[in-house]
Amino acid sequence: MRLLKISIIFILTLSLTSCFEDRDDNVIAASEINDFVWKGMNAVYLYKDEIPDLANDRFSTNEEYGAYLNSFSDPQDLFNSLIYMPETVDRFSRLIPNYIEFEQQLAGTSKSNGLEFNLYLEPGSDTEVFGVIRLVLNNSVASSLGLQRGQIFDAVNGTQLNTSNLNSLLGQDTYTLNFANYNDNGTTAVEDDTITSTTNSQSLTKEVYTENPVHLTSIINVGGENVGYLVYNGFTSNFNSQLNDAFATFQANTVQHLVLDLRYNPGGSVLTASYLGSMITGQFTGDVYSKLFYNNNLQSNNRDFQFVNNIDGSPINSLNLNKVYILTTSRSASASELVINSLNPYIEVVLIGDITTGKTQASSTIYDSPELFNKDGVNPNHTYAMQPLIANSVNVNEALVPSTGLIPDITLIESPRNFGTLGDINEPLLAAALADIEGLGRFSRQEIEFRAIKSDINLKPFEEGMYIDNSDLIINRLQLK
Secondary structure, eight states: OOOOOOOHHHHHTSOOSOEEEOTTSOEEEHHHHHHHHHHHHHHHOTTGGGOGGGOTTSOSSHHHHHHHHHTOSSHHHHHHHTOSSTTTTOOOOEEESOHHHHHHHHTTEEEEOSEEEEEEEOTTOSSBEEEEEEEEOTTSHHHHTTOOTTOEEEEETTEEOBTTTHHHHHTSSEEEEEEEEEEOTTSSOSTTOEEEEEEEEEEEEOEEEEOOSEEEEEEEEETTEEEEEEEEOOBOGGGHHHHHHHHHHHHHTTOSEEEEEOTTOOOEEHHHHHHHHHHHOOTTTTSEEEEEEEOGGGGGGOEEEEOOSEETTEEOOOOOOSEEEEEEOTTOOTHHHHHHHHHTTTSEEEEEESOOOOOOEEEOOEEOOSSSSSSTTOOTTOOOEEEOEEEEEEETTOOOOOTTOOOOSEEBOOOTTTOOOTTOTTSHHHHHHHHHHTTOOOOOBOOGGGOOOOOSSSOOTTTTOEEOOOTTOOOOOOOOO
16 A cells, blocks of 8 residues: 655645634644544544545645645635545544643633523524523532522523524523423413413523532432432543442442433443443443444454553442443433443443433544644644544444434433422432332333424533543554654
8 A cells, every 4th residue: 555755844835725723823824734533533533434535545646635635725624524424424523722721621620600501492482592400510610509400491592492503592602591380271282372471580600610520429228229220421531430439329229220320321431431320330340341443454452441440559439230220311421321321231221211322332532643642742833633433333243323322121211391300209210210110110202392402512521421531542644754
């Protein structure tokens, strides 16, 4: 195979009209960033073989390669052109303009007012929108103001929400929510339900906030047996000790059952996901938990994750369970799905809620550095990085999470009619788990009329992500001279 030797000096001296500012407000050519984008994707992209422009022998001369880079005035356009089937297969790779902010977000720190919400079309309308607060983060602006899960709002700053103004109104750092009431008008039909505006409102301002993903831990007695209940909202590796502490509480209370609430958990660290599986079990230490497979050029990096009994030398608090209940919604993604998929061959996993996102691939942060695309020697001229899909995650039987998502055993879709208090035994998803534990039978209820609107606002920083550390990767990179 031909390995193209491309002159970096030649590339960087190309004349481009599009330029970008680096961290010191110095203007740099787009070609410098484009060079990083192509080389990084050529080296690590999971679907490299499916993209002809990423072939090692794609370019015959420096001039051809330079002209190719020069044809993209914006690095995002180049990156987008290299994504394989973005509507169905790769919905998750991303180009990151500022990796400093991104790293803070991965650690759980971002600007937030502490609210997460679902957005829905008003009954009978194709444009008017209302929202329901689905989660109030602990120790946040919203929690200090007393806002509650289940509250309805239909306007922001006095302007009715619609499908055209969602991002502009709710994407602001400061805004006022105008609250409303949901009225089912005494019928089971959705079509005649109404949203009625009220005079109540609340102003919120986003602040720098670090979320502890261990949102709620409680012990519930059911029929004389203790049930551990955990709301876990993100596989954030710097909160591994807090997760282990939650399981210490379960251990101390001799829980016989576990309800793991991942309904708003979009993913995070693959390693943390393996720790969680080890906390739930404990009887499979050393056995294969999950596997990662890379592209054909990086097969030497394929890796198995095992069930373990410690985190950096600290003992894991394991429950040795043979069955676990996991609550899901369409927001449950990536590392959440990895936990479900990886536990399935070993213990009984009962899913309650909605179909999950359907993401089986893992990403890693790729930096513009001269060696292994890690942080060592990163290019000081810009802050661009990438999070491309670089590996597929499977369980011990090499089964993938279906791209269509994992189907629940008990279907219960959250809707504006049934938002209950998290941890309350009457909250529908938790109640369904407790009923099954108590042997009262299973039931399902599906309210597809209330599917939430997909929007690019109000997402967690690592939304639908599953990340691995690339510091140990051996990357087969084109030799540049």
